[in-house]
Amino acid sequence: MRSPDETDLAILRLLLEDARRPYNDIATQVDVSAPTVSDRVNRMSELDIIERFTIDLDQSCFTDGVDLLIDLELRATSVDGLTEALVAVDGIEHVFTTTDARVLAIGSLRSERVGPALLEALDAEQIESYRVHLLQARARDPSITAGPLTLNCDTCADTVGEDGVTVSLDDTLHHFCDESCQKLFEERNLTAPSS
DSSP: OOOOOHHHHHHHHHHHHOTTOOHHHHHHHHTSOHHHHHHHHHHHHHTTSSOOOOOOOOGGGTOSOEEEEEEEEESSSOOTTHHHHHHTSTTEEEEEEOTTSEEEEEEEEOGGGHHHHHHHHSOGGGEEEEEEEEOOOOOOOOOOOSSOOOOBOTTTOOBOOTTOEEEEETTEEEEESSHHHHHHHHHHHSOOOOO
16 A cells, blocks of 8 residues: 655645645646545545545525534433434534534524424433533634644554554555554554453
8 A cells, every 4th residue: 555645735735724725736736646636636535534524605696694513411321322313303403422522513593493303303311501601703724734744543543654454444544554453453542342
């Protein structure tokens, strides 16, 4: 497996500036061919370095709601499935979960619609309390932090190098240093329960 390199980082930086940038424009700026850019983008997508291409919408163009931050405190410590349930609510764009059973959601809703929307998405017994904050402004600046772009082994956390293996197990992509780390991971995590 070829590790991501400086050319991959340069391609990612250009895509972060404009995900619709043509590959031939990227190729000119990073001094490779357009097919090479396409191959590298496809490879980074397969490795889950690039998760998706998306657009940002101004929700105020589609709703008469206002931009809100919803801060939910849950009774349950598990938030499994809650993220998907909340993001499915019309007007909610982003949902974040924390390790202390809190859920933060950002969206554009009429304030009187927040309570009913939460009750549509969640069981009322899951909600300890919630607060709604009007957002004054938003800023977003996706960027790549300094340093090398590396994949870490899911078994030992070492950097995955040339002998690395990437496989999909239980619909999740995993990266390993080599086949021995892959085998160890599978033995630890995918062993069938004894009967």
